[in-house]
Amino acid sequence: MRTFKFIAPAALALLLSAYRPLPTEKAVSDFKLLATTGRMVSLADYPKAKGFMVVFTCNHCPFAKVYFNRLNDLSKKYGALGVPLLAISSSDTVNFEEDGYGKMKEKTAKEHLTFPYLYDGSQATAVDFGAKKTPHAFVVWKENGKLVVKYAGAIDDNGAEPEKVVHHYLAEAVDALLAGKAVDVPETKSVGCTLGIRAKK
C-alpha cells in the first residue's frame, strides 16, 4: 500500500485519530512464561498483588539497556507495596542471537536483576499487550477478576540521563493507583527499538 502525501492535513489528522486504538482500560490475559531462573512464571503466581508493572524489553536494544538499573529500583520499591515488576523479552531471537534465553540468563546474573526476566519466544504475550518497542511499559491492575491496563508507554522521559528525568510516567501511574486515584497520563509514546513480530509460518 502506498502512503500518499498529498492528503489535506485536516483529513490526515482525522485518519490518524480514527486509527488510534485505546491501549488502556483494555483487559489482557495472564501468561505463563519461562523465567531466567528456570521456573515458569505467571501473574496468577502473585495472589496478593494489587497490580503489576509489565515491561517489554530485551538485551540488544541500546535504549532498553539503559533502563535495567531503573527496573531494579522500581521492582524493589513497588514490589514491597504489592505491585511487582516483571520484564518480558519478546524479541525475535532469529534476528538477534543476543536476545536468546541463554544470554538473558547471563544478563540476569551479571546485572543482578531483582525481578523475573521472562522469555516470550512465541511473541504471543507481546501481541496480546500490544507492545511496540523495547522498552514498552504497562501497568495492569486487578479489577473484578480481570487484568486491566491502566498505563502504557515509556518508563520515564529520559533514557540515557536518569538524573534529568522530569516525568516518571510508570512510577507516577502506580502511585496514583495505589492512592486510589485515576492515572493522570494513562498513555505516552514508548521510545526505543521497534519490537519486530515475526510472521507466523
Next chain:
Amino acid sequence: MKLRTTLAAAALVTGSLGAQAQYNSLWIPDTLSGTTFNLYMKDTFVQFLTGNQTITAGINGAFWGPTLIFQKGDTVHMNVHNNLNDSTTLHWHGMHLPAVMDGGPHQIIPPGTEWQPYWKVTNTASTFWYHPHLNMETEAQIASGLGGFIIVRDSEESALTLPRTYGVDDIPLVLTSRSFDASNAFTTFSPYGDYMLTNGTMNAKTSLPKQYVRFRILNAELERGYNLGFSDNRTFYIIGTDGGLVDAPVAVTRVKILPGERTEFAVSFAGDAEGDSLDLMAYNSGLEFGFPGSEPSTSGAFGSLLNNTNFKVLHIYVSAATSGAVSSLPTTLTTNTYLTAADATVSRTLKVTDGVPGEGIGFRFDSTDFIMDTINKYVQLNTVEKWSVTNSNVFGHSFHIHDIQFKIISRSSGTIPSYEDGWKDTYYLHVNETVSFVTRFNDYADPLHPFMYHCHMAPHEDGGLMGQFVVDSATTGVAKTTESAPDLTLYPNPAKGTVFVSTSMQAYYITITNAVGHTMLMLPRPNLMKGIDVRNFAPGTYYLTFTDDKTKQSYTRQFVKYADL
C-alpha cells in the same frame, strides 16, 4: 502503511527554537580506507534536544556513517552487517558497479545478516555516498540517520594543487533537516525538517583556515533543496559535480543542490582576518514554485520552520592558515570528453505523471506503478543512449539513475547552469521542463538484477516514482537447462573455520542460512578460491544455496559447523 504520528509537536518545537542560539562544533565523520570495509548498521540514539534522546540508526556510529576513501583501480570489499531490527539495503550512490552489488531494492539484507559485495573502483575522483534503498522504506531508513560519504581519489586529481586534507581544508558537509515530536522522536509527518542538521550537528560552527578551502556538499535530505551561498555573497568556485572534476573552476555566488546531488567547490578565506566569521547559507527564500522547501507553510503535511526562508547551514570562524595552504586554484582541472546527442543510437523518453492533489495516486513514471518484479527498460550493453525526462506535473523532482554517470545536453527551461556542466547522476527536474542527458551503458550486463532510476526525494521514491532497467548483452541470457544433478560438494564437512565449494559451475550468488532459516551470509559473485569463512558461526547445521551463473538455477547443500577446539 506507515502512519505519521503526533501533530502537536510543531508548537513545542517552535517554543524551543528561540532558546537555541548557541553553536555546536561541526562533527566530521571518521574515515575508513584500504580495500576492506566493515560496516555495522544498528539502532541507537542521539541527544539532539534537551530531554529524551532521539532513537536513530547509525553505521559504525550513532547518526551518519564513516567516510569511505577509495582509490580508483582498487577492488573494494564491503562487509555490511545488518544489526538493525529491520531488513535493509545499502546502495553505493553514483558508483559504476555490477547490478548485483548495487544495493538497490533487490539486494535485501535481512536483519542479522552479513552482505559482502565487492567491485573494482572505476569512477574518477569525486564525492559519492551510500544509503539504504529498501522499497517503500527508504524515507524512514534515511531519516533515521543511515548513510555515509564515499570519496574516490585518483592520480589525476591527486596531482592538482587542490585542498585535500580531510577535515582541515577539505570539508565534507552532508545537509539534512529533521523535525521532532513531543517525545523527541524524529517525525517525517512533513518531509521538511524544522532543524537544520549539518553533518548531524544542529547550529553547526567550525574554524577554517585563512586559505582556499574545499567543500564536498551532499544533499542527503528527504525532500528539501538548498540554494547555497555565503552570507557576504562572496564568489566561490565549483570544481566538481556528482561524478568528477569539471574542466575548469566555475565562479558562482549561488549553487542549487537537490536530494542525492553532490557539488564540490573551493572558496578562499585568505582575504579574511583571523577571528572573522561568516555563514554558509541556504538562500531558500523566494525561490520558484516547485523548488522543494519553497512552500510557505510552517506546519502541516509540507510545513517546516525553514520553508521559504534563508537560514544558516554552517557558521564559519576564520583561523590561521595551515602550512600546506593552497593559495591559488589551477585554471585547468581536467579535460572531460563528453558524449553528445549525435553519439546516441537509442533515444528514450520518460514522463513524470500523476501526483495530482486529491486523486490519491502518487507520482509515477509514464502512469506506471513501480513493481518489484517488472523490468521497465532493457538496455543493450555498450549502447550510447539519450534519455529525455519530462515533468509536466505539479512539483519539482530530483532525477537519479544508477550504474552510470551522464552528461546533461539540454534543459528546455533554458541554459544548463554552469555548476552542473560536468558528470552527473542526479539533477533538479523543474516543473514544466524536459531535461535530456546522454550516457553509455558499459561493462556490466546482468539479465537478473536491475538498476533503478527514480526521484531522489524519498517520499516520491517510496510512493512509486521509480522504474528499473537491466543491462543485457547477447551473451548474458539465462540459459535453459535440464541438468538435474550438478556437481556441487562442500568440504570439509563438518567444517571448523572454512568451507570450500567444489564445483565446475561459476557462482552467481551464494547464501548461507542456519537451521532456523536465519540468513547468515549473502555473497554476490563470490571468489571461492579461499573458501568461505565461517569462523563467526555458532556450532550447528547450515544450508548453503548456490546459484549458477550460467543457468541462474539454485542448488542447496547442507554442512555442519563444529566448535573451535
